[in-house]
Amino acid sequence: MxxxxxxxxxxxxxxxxxxxxxxxxxxxxxxxxxxxxxxxxxxxxxxxxxxxxxxxxxxxxxxxxxxxxxxxxxxxxxxxxxxxxxxxxxxxxxxxxxxxxxxxxxxxxxxxxxxxxxxxxxxxxxxxxxxxxxxxxxxxxxxxxxxxxxxxxxxxxxxxxxxxxxxxxxxxxxxLPARELAAGLAEVIKYGPIADMELFAWLEAHMDALVARERGALAHVVKRSCEIKAAVVGADEREAGLRAILNFGHTFGHAIEAGMGYGVWLHGEGVAAGMVMAAHLSQRLGLVDGSFVERLTRLIERAGLPTRGPVLDAQDNAGRYLELMRVDKKAEGGEIRFVLIDGPGKAIMRAAPDALVREVIDQCCAS
Amino acid sequence: MxxxxxxxxxxxxxxxxxxxxxxxxxxxxxxxxxxxxxxxxxxxxxxxxxxxxxxxxxxxxxxxxxxxxxxxxxxxxxxxxxxxxxxxxxxxxxxxxxxxxxxxxxxxxxxxxxxxxxxxxxxxxxxxxxxxxxxxxxxxxxxxxxxxxxxxxxxxxxxxxxxxxxxxxxxxxxxLPARELAAGLAEVIKYGPIADMELFAWLEAHMDALVARERGALAHVVKRSCEIKAAVVGADEREAGLRAILNFGHTFGHAIEAGMGYGVWLHGEGVAAGMVMAAHLSQRLGLVDGSFVERLTRLIERAGLPTRGPVLDAQDNAGRYLELMRVDKKAEGGEIRFVLIDGPGKAIMRAAPDALVREVIDQCCAS
Missing domain, CATH: 3.40.50.1970 (Rossmann fold)
Structure with missing residues (x-):
């Protein structure tokens, strides 16, 4: 072997x-x-x-x-x-x-x-x-x-x-088709902001190697990603708390997938645009500064992933996103629980005012 | 309350x-x-x-x-x-x-x-x-x-x-319709041969009261049945071993239900006829004597339940039963695991020669 x-x-x-x-x-x-x-x-x-x-x-x-x-x-x-x-x-x-x-x-x-x-x-x-x-x-x-x-x-x-x-x-x-490789990189990138900014910096240095499928680079990110996920799952198997941080970008991402019809956007593509949205929401709540949002957006772009969400409803796009997010499994009693970045490398779960979420959606969707 | x-x-x-x-x-x-x-x-x-x-x-x-x-x-x-x-x-x-x-x-x-x-x-x-x-x-x-x-x-x-x-x-x-009450009594009767011959004797003394739905009699059998089931489930939640004894009569019974089409025979009716078959099989293997088989058959009859299985196939009835029992969840590698009575009040799991099972089916089915 x-x-x-x-x-x-x-x-x-x-x-x-x-x-x-x-x-x-x-x-x-x-x-x-x-x-x-x-x-x-x-x-x-x-x-x-x-x-x-x-x-x-x-x-x-x-x-x-x-x-x-x-x-x-x-x-x-x-x-x-x-x-x-x-x-x-x-x-x-x-x-x-x-x-x-x-x-x-x-x-x-x-x-x-x-x-x-x-x-x-x-x-x-x-x-x-x-x-x-x-x-x-x-x-x-x-x-x-x-x-x-x-x-x-x-x-x-x-x-x-x-x-x-x-x-x-x-x-x-x-x-693996290039589009699916990129979709996988979205989940790799995710581990940086929520848990490991060292990995994030490594990705910034090696994104080109990953896109070129260099063996050593792929081996590193698969191993490191599994290690982080193993630590989180080992501490919280049934998502009573900590494990939910793995859903960074997923609340917006699920809305994109559902709103476009499953399979139109790949899961990783929805997560990619969703992470940008969640980062902007974190910034508007004063949890991270603009330079972090820019770093994240840039890295996602270099992976060949979308950094803007699709328009799901020409009349009331933000309303449609909110509607879809309210039926997400992470919602509780109609309140959407976002995974946000509380300073690079640390995730928190919290709700956010609808008005603020609407602003982020308006800002982050292609028109 | x-x-x-x-x-x-x-x-x-x-x-x-x-x-x-x-x-x-x-x-x-x-x-x-x-x-x-x-x-x-x-x-x-x-x-x-x-x-x-x-x-x-x-x-x-x-x-x-x-x-x-x-x-x-x-x-x-x-x-x-x-x-x-x-x-x-x-x-x-x-x-x-x-x-x-x-x-x-x-x-x-x-x-x-x-x-x-x-x-x-x-x-x-x-x-x-x-x-x-x-x-x-x-x-x-x-x-x-x-x-x-x-x-x-x-x-x-x-x-x-x-x-x-x-x-x-x-x-x-x-x-509850009388037929369904009787079907429930089949599972009550089951607890006797596999675990508690004291309950069995009590049922022999009080079967008429149960069929007449006397409150005190029903309260007693529900409580005692739940106690026995609680003890078995507490010791073996996922049916690694002991819990399988609760399926006394169920291997034949499931074949009856499937062979007749789900819902034609009630589950308890299939179990009733199945217990008689399993008792006969136990007797043929030398595990219980004929008097126990007779006591069980008589009690099942007094509950208003069938003591004989239906004919599932006019050409090869025993073959059809065997075929259906081989796809039961309890089967392993095509070998049927029967719950048998190893002396009144004690159940065991074991396989049995096809020829013996055929004899029991021929003996126990209405023609």
Whole structure:
């Protein structure tokens, strides 16, 4: 096996390891430590399966008596009950019982749906994350949040359910479209303002290398991102408090995704524009100064990401954003809880006056 | 408040109380100990809502700023994703956030669906069981098993998710159809052979009083059933071992329910005939003698329950039963795990030769 880094998620008997390195996916040794099981079901999508499913099958062949595969349509617009049910159909058609391990081979949508299917199938079977996008490697495959969308809200139906193992094979990033690489960088950038300005400075120095997919640079940000997320999730698995800081940029971002229709803007793109908005809101509340907002905006731009939100309603754009944000999971009794930056490197949760939020939206949206 | 018994489920920070008594449902005091929340959503069905929803609303009115209601179609045939989604629709249409408590007002189907909805909505909101059938009071509302059916299998999609409180109001049993009362008695009878032959002897002495719905007799069996279930669930929440004994009669019973089409036989009716089959299988394996099988069969009969299974396939009835039992959740690698009686009052899990199982099915099915 090639050189590999390991980040441990400390959650007692629900703890697990994240492996980060090259050539991991196709190496049978990667999976040796998993609990014994009879069958494995690989869940992937029409874009990723042709690239990597056979390699994963080869690696798993000796370990499981039965090896099955379900290939789902690709994209956030398919992250719904109908598509989830294809996983249950596959499990039941193959007669899979509780001694079955699910492998999520793909990006965040595959990981979220496979994890939720594993949480629910026969009230819970084990699963492994094999994320093949940068976004999934640095964020969504770590921490046990699983979900599907509902027509009235993103990720509204799901479970906290931890995987047995996360395998981040950096080789899979070679085949990632540029737009998706950039979307992943949004979540990497996020860790700076909320937790680690050293990482932020490192990103300022190495953004060009990341966009050029230099191996060493990618390895560094995947590892550092997983370390930060591991620390946050280990302290607050079920988002009672601290964990919510990981949603910096997400309140505005979710409104963008929902308002545009899921899949039109990528999640990371919504988060990127959302972080700029949240930074401006932080500035207007006197929490950070303008130079920080400019640094953040500049870094997001260099990653090839949008720094302005879309217009969701020509008549009352700010009103539409507010309406969508009020049904976000983080809202409480109709009050929107924003993740704001209380000085670079530190996040806080708080509400903000509607008038101020409207000003920020007006300022930050393309017209 | 009227005289009330309390049974405690010991599961650490997931522990909760079962209240058993008369007049509990409509008494605001019943719900005072629940964690603070902003909204409550009552989930009921078209049979139960007209009888009890208004009383529950009155009791909850002072405690929650918002009070909503979703009324589902009645019956096991509706225990599917489509119906579950009506709960999510209601929650989202009313803008319910995480500070929402779900109340399951109805029988086992309502409890299973409401509990699963609570487990999944925004990755988990609290819920309260208000079971209005004997079956739900003595079995399904206690222990945190929630699920929906899949066309290929019963309860295949679900979660272990504990309620905050279970309110067994014995008054609601007055309106229960006789067939459903009998179905509930099947689960009461079950606790005898697997755990408590003293209860079994008590049932032999008081079965007529139970069928006549004598208050004191019902109060005794609900309390004793909950105590036994509490002890089993407290020792094995996620069915790693001991808890599986609660499925005595259920392996054959699930095959009957699935083979006849969900809802044709009531769950308790399938369990009743299934217990007779499992008892015969135990006898053929030399674990109990014929007199015990006769006592059990006689008691089931006196409860107004079927003691013989239906013919599921005129050509190869035993083959059809075996086929259905192999996809049961308790099966492992295609091997059926039966809950058998290893002497009255003690259950064990074990496999049995197909030929022996076929003989039992041939012997125990109506032709």
């Amino acid at each position: 090639a050189k590999m880094a390991t980040v441990q998620i400390e959650l007692g008997d629900r703890g697990y390891a994240i492996y980060i390195g090259n050539g991991l996916l196709e190496n049978a040794g990667t999976y040796k430590g998993l609990p014994a099981a009879y069958a494995a079901l690989i869940v992937s999508n029409t874009s990723v399966a042709p690239l990597y499913a056979q390699r994963l099958r080869n690696a798993l062949r000796m370990q499981y008596a039965q090896l099955h595969e379900v290939v789902l349509p690709d994209g956030e617009s398919h992250k719904d009950w109908h598509t989830l049910n294809l996983i249950f159909d596959g499990l039941l058609q193959h007669g899979c019982d509780r001694r079955t391990v699910l492998f999520a081979l793909g990006g965040g949508v595959i990981g979220d749906m496979t994890g939720f299917a594993a949480a629910c199938y026969m009230r819970g079977v084990p699963f492994v994350q094999v994320p093949t996008t940068l976004l999934a490697q640095v964020d969504s495959s770590v921490g046990g949040k699983t979900a599907i969308n509902h027509p009235l809200g993103k990720n509204m139906i799901g479970a906290f359910y931890q995987p047995q193992l996360v395998v981040c094979d950096l080789d899979t990033l070679d085949t | 009227a005289k009330m018994a309390t049974v405690q489920i010991e599961l650490g920070d997931r522990g909760y109380a079962i209240y058993i008594g008369n007049g509990l449902l409509e008494n605001a005091g019943t719900y005072k100990g629940l964690p603070a929340a902003y909204a409550a959503l009552i989930v009921s069905n078209t049979s139960v809502a007209p009888l009890y929803a208004q009383r529950l609303r009155n009791a909850l009115r002072m405690q929650y700023a918002q009070l909503h209601e979703v009324v589902l179609p009645d019956g096991e045939s509706h225990k599917d994703w489509h119906t579950l989604n009506l709960i999510f629709d209601g929650l989202l249409q009313h803008g319910c956030d995480r500070r929402t408590v779900l109340f399951a007002l109805g029988g086992g189907v309502i409890g299973d669906m409401t509990g699963f909805a609570a487990a999944c909505y925004m990755r988990g909101v609290p819920f309260v069981q208000v079971p209005t059938t004997l079956l739900a009071q003595v079995d399904s509302s206690v222990g945190g098993k929630t699920a929906i059916n899949h066309p290929l299998g019963k309860n295949m999609i679900g979660a272990f998710y504990q309620p905050q409180l279970v309110v067994c109001d014995l008054d609601t049993l007055d309106t």
